[in-house]
Amino acid sequence: MADRPITYREALSSALREEMQRDERVFIMGEEVGVWGGTYAVTRGFLDEFGARRVRDTPISEMVIAGAAVGAAMAGLRPIAEIMTINFAFLALDAIINHAAKVRYMFNGQFTVPLVIRTTTGGGKQLGATHSHAPEVIFAHFPGLYVAVPGTAYDAKGMLKASIRDDNPVLFVEHSTMLQRRSPVPDDPDFLLPIGKSDIKRKGSDVTIVTYQKGLEHSLVAAEELAKEGIEAEIVDLRWLRPLDLEPVFESFKKTNRCVVVEESLPMFNVGAEVAAQIHDVCFDWMDAPVKRVAAMDIPLPYSHEIELMALPSPEKIIRAVKEVV
Amino acid sequence: MAKPNKETLLDWYRQMVLIRRFEERCAELYQQGLIGGFLHLYIGQEATGVGAVAALGPNDHVITAYRDHGIALARGVDPNRAMAEMMGKRTGVSGGKGGSMHLADRALHMWGGYGIVGGHLPLAAGIALKMKYLEEDGVVLALMGDGSTNIGYFHESLNLSAVWDLPVVWLIENNQYGMGTAVERASGAKELIRRAMAYSSEDGSGMKMGPRVDGMDVLAVYDAVSEAAEYARKHGPVLVESLTYRLEGHSMGDPQRYRTKEEVESFVVSGPIGRFRHYLTETYKGVEKALDKLDAEALQTIDDAVEFAKSSDNPTYEDLISHVYVD
Numbered sequence: 001m002a003d004r005p006i007t008y009r010e011a012l013s014s015a016l017r018e019e020m021q022r023d024e025r026v027f028i029m030g031e032e033v034g035v036w037g038g039t040y041a042v043t044r045g046f047l048d049e050f051g052a053r054r055v056r057d058t059p060i061s062e063m064v065i066a067g068a069a070v071g072a073a074m075a076g077l078r079p080i081a082e083i084m085t086i087n088f089a090f091l092a093l094d095a096i097i098n099h100a101a102k103v104r105y106m107f108n109g110q111f112t113v114p115l116v117i118r119t120t121t122g123g124g125k126q127l128g129a130t131h132s133h134a135p136e137v138i139f140a141h142f143p144g145l146y147v148a149v150p151g152t153a154y155d156a157k158g159m160l161k162a163s164i165r166d167d168n169p170v171l172f173v174e175h176s177t178m179l180q181r182r183s184p185v186p187d188d189p190d191f192l193l194p195i196g197k198s199d200i201k202r203k204g205s206d207v208t209i210v211t212y213q214k215g216l217e218h219s220l221v222a223a224e225e226l227a228k229e230g231i232e233a234e235i236v237d238l239r240w241l242r243p244l245d246l247e248p249v250f251e252s253f254k255k256t257n258r259c260v261v262v263e264e265s266l267p268m269f270n271v272g273a274e275v276a277a278q279i280h281d282v283c284f285d286w287m288d289a290p291v292k293r294v295a296a297m298d299i300p301l302p303y304s305h306e307i308e309l310m311a312l313p314s315p316e317k318i319i320r321a322v323k324e325v326v
Numbered sequence: 327m328a329k330p331n332k333e334t335l336l337d338w339y340r341q342m343v344l345i346r347r348f349e350e351r352c353a354e355l356y357q358q359g360l361i362g363g364f365l366h367l368y369i370g371q372e373a374t375g376v377g378a379v380a381a382l383g384p385n386d387h388v389i390t391a392y393r394d395h396g397i398a399l400a401r402g403v404d405p406n407r408a409m410a411e412m413m414g415k416r417t418g419v420s421g422g423k424g425g426s427m428h429l430a431d432r433a434l435h436m437w438g439g440y441g442i443v444g445g446h447l448p449l450a451a452g453i454a455l456k457m458k459y460l461e462e463d464g465v466v467l468a469l470m471g472d473g474s475t476n477i478g479y480f481h482e483s484l485n486l487s488a489v490w491d492l493p494v495v496w497l498i499e500n501n502q503y504g505m506g507t508a509v510e511r512a513s514g515a516k517e518l519i520r521r522a523m524a525y526s527s528e529d530g531s532g533m534k535m536g537p538r539v540d541g542m543d544v545l546a547v548y549d550a551v552s553e554a555a556e557y558a559r560k561h562g563p564v565l566v567e568s569l570t571y572r573l574e575g576h577s578m579g580d581p582q583r584y585r586t587k588e589e590v591e592s593f594v595v596s597g598p599i600g601r602f603r604h605y606l607t608e609t610y611k612g613v614e615k616a617l618d619k620l621d622a623e624a625l626q627t628i629d630d631a632v633e634f635a636k637s638s639d640n641p642t643y644e645d646l647i648s649h650v651y652v653d
Contacts, residue, residue: 027459053459059489064448064482071452074437077459079452094479098442099449108421109649110432143650167652 003184008150011157011185012042012118012174016080018189019164020050023078026164029056030065030082030118039084040120040179062088066095066117073115073169074103080164083119086173087131089139100169101144115169116160120176121149122214122264124312129300132308134214134264136173137271140241146170146195147241151216153183155239158193166195175213196243200252204232207322208252208259210275212238215262215294215313222318231326241271249275250282257288258325262318267295289325294318330380330548332610338380338544339606339617342372342599343624345396348405349574351628352395352412352426356578360636361412363425364441368396370573373598374499375469376400377547378568381555382467387435387457389450390469392427393499393572394439397469401436403429409631415638422641423649444470444479447496451483454492465493465558467551473504475518484563488525488532491562495554498565499541501572506584522565534564541570542598545605573597 006014020026027050028043034057037044047055058065062083069081083089089096096117103111123132140147146168150156156174163170185191201216202223209219216237223233234252238244253259259279261272272293279291297311330338349367356365368375371393379388379400390397398408403419411418412426419431420438430438437453440446450468457464474480475498487494498518502509510516522535534557539550547568554564571593575582582590606613 056490059482059485061482061486063479064451064486067445067448067479067483068452068455068486071449072455072459073452074449075453075456077456094442094445095448099440099445103438104652105649106420106424106428107430107432107438108423108645110420110430112652 003186005182005184006153007179008153008156008174008181009040009042009179011153012160013044015157015160015164016043017046017049019161020054022189025076025078026080027054027056027077028080028082029058029069031058031060031084033057033082038082040176062091063095066092067099069115069117070095070100070103070113070169073113074111078114078164080116080118083117085131085176086119086121086135087133089117089119096139096145096171097142101142105144112167113169114167116163116172117170118172118174121173122175122177123296123301124177124214124308126303126305126308128303132301134296136171136241137263137265137269139171140244144169145242148172148239149212149241150174150239151178151213151237153181154185155193155199155237157185158191159239162192162195165192177214178217181217196240196245198236198238198240198245198248200234200248201237202233202235204234204256206232206256206258207234207326208249208256209233209235209262209318209322210238210249210259211235211262212241212271214264218313218315219262219318222315222322225315225319226322231322233322238271244274246275246278249279253279253283254286257286260292260294260318260321260325262294262313264296264313267293267298270295292321292325294321334380335606336616336620338376339602340620340624341376341400342544342602343621344405344627345372345375345399346599347624347628348395348399348408348631351632353574353578355412355632361426362414363427364392365426365578366393366576367574368393370593370597371499371501371541371570372396373544373602374541374547374568374570377544378467378469378497378551380548381551382465384435385462385464386555387437387453387464387466388469389437389446389453389466390439391443391446391471391474392439392441393471394427394429398429398431398436398439401431401434403431403434403436405627405631406634409628410635410638413635413638414640415635416641416645417634417638421645423645444474444477446470447474447479447483448486450494451487451492454487454494455490458490458492463559465495465555467495467497467555469497469499471504472498472500472502472509472518473507473512475521476504476512484521484525484533484565487563493558494563495551495558496563496565497551498567499570500567501570503572503576503584505576506580506582508584517567519565519567532562534561536564536566538567538569541568542596542601544598544602
């Protein structure tokens with residue numbers, strides 16, 4: 001079947017629609033998912049198509065949105081709970097971490113939690129400190145949960161469909177500034193991408209850039225600039241923070257002997273720290289330079305646009321970091 | 327609502343005594359170091375758990391907080407497997423990985439005890455949503471302590487259940503103290519049942535305010551929860567408050583500086599098991615012998631459970647690493 005360029009938003013919508021058509025147990029609950037059509041318009045038209053039973057508007061109550069979705073999943077439904085932005089997921093941390101991720105283990109496998117929690121991440125939109133995070137790495141700390149971070153429309157569709165069909169709880173993190181990005185996506189109702197597989201988004205031999213989502217976008221721009229100077233970057237898109245698939249990173253590193261990790265999260269205890277530690281463990285003999293990290297600055301994000309962008313990763317910062325290691 | 331016959335009442339008595347003996351033995355085993363972690367005993371609250379669970383049918387569901395041994399036993403969890411869980415054995419209901427606070431038995435629709443105060447309340451709403459979604463018969467009985475009525479989960483879960491007309495009986499086991507803090511020191515509403523008003527409307531929609539029942543009287547609890555369950559099946563959520571009393575500390579090693587010995591003593595005298603025994607002997611002439619037999623059998627059951635648990639294996643490395651994910 002032909003691949004058609006669609007937006008990241010359309011990828012999400014079509015994944016949801018197809019999976020709801022496929023399985024009666026799949027339903028959506030969250031703030032403004034129904035009458036409003038989703039604050040990011042991902043579920044526009046769903047209420048008319050599927051009805052109020054399967055497209056359920058909730059009060060502004062993140063604890064019970066996440067917690068009731070856990071209960072419904074334990075009982076045999078396949079909920080897709082929407083937490084409008086990841087900033088509000090902090091209110092639901094207990095339901096997500098202590099319950100979604102742990103009830104299976106704690107009760108020795110008596111329960112499964114086939115749950116997807118969709119949420120949006122990212123700064124750069126002048127929303128101020130409390131609304132501008134990319135804190136998905138926090139959730140990747142906990143066993144029992146998967147964390148998806150798709151960076152293209154293609155990945156968003158295949159990963160969301162796979163998440164909905166999987167029997168484990170998935171925190172599905174969408175980037176709020178990437179909803180209009182287009183890429184070709186197979187027009188196949190069974191188009192699925194494997195859970196926990198990273199992906200080489202650009203081939204190169206001089207440096208390995210490990211990244212995801214907004215970092216991927218910046219890294220692709222940076223790589224084109226670097227190529228003009230004869231530096232070829234290989235870009236590994238993690239796609240999932242858990243399960244974390246670093247095999248392609250190790251393989252690439254053994255070729256390039258250099259690595260820069262790019263992410264929008266804060267600089268301490270972040271994805272870069274984990275990747276660097278694992279490269280040390282596995283690839284010590286192949287290291288020609290320290291692993292560099294490009295992340296947000298270690299401050300809350302401000303409102304004013306120029307200084308907000310100053311605090312976030314950019315192609316320029318990536319180019320600078322790469323030049324430090326090559 | 328079916329009036330319980332003599333056989334049923336004797337079975338409730340059996341359950342209450344079984345729970346009491348189970349808890350007493352757990353306290354001993356804890357002192358001996360054979361049970362670890364937190365241990366929250368149900369002693370004093372048996373009438374609430376037994377009466378409430380007795381009001382349910384096999385297609386109904388039960389979920390509770392961390393003071394869960396009595397609820398699990400009342401729902402029919404095998405005492406052997408409950409005791410094995412206490413001792414962290416792989417034959418335990420949760421494979422030794424849950425412990426005292428996390429007794430679940432899916433086959434019995436016993437969805438578990440939960441260690442985070444209020445954490446199970448949204449789960450109860452979700453289980454009820456599944457029944458409504460699939461148009462299944464049945465209600466969820468969600469038990470909670472008075473302490474959990476002050477946490478955000480309580481508000482969000484009860485409110486959502488009212489908005490969505492979910493078949494839940496929310497049952498507050500008001501044992502007078504959240505850890506060491508008396509209800510009136512923690513709640514603006516001293517009568518916790520009044521919380522139901524926050525989720526109900528003048529036209530009668532929303533949460534139904536159920537009764538505030540004498541939780542030391544197993545018959546009264548049974549009647550109240552039966553009526554509430556019937557309403558919940560047809561219309562939506564009901565809040566019921568059961569006034570009970572925890573005769574032991576919050577957990578093991580609680581110095582109980584927050585209450586007097588005299589206060590505790592006054593509840594020992596009016597304790598639920600003695601009261602029910604008195605009712606039975608008054609109602610059924612010559613029943614003492616049967617009750618004595620049940621007392622003896624309960625002791626034997628607990629002895630057997632301890633033996634079973636002691637002779638069971640510890641979990642293995644394979645158990646340690648299993649069930650983190652669905653493979």
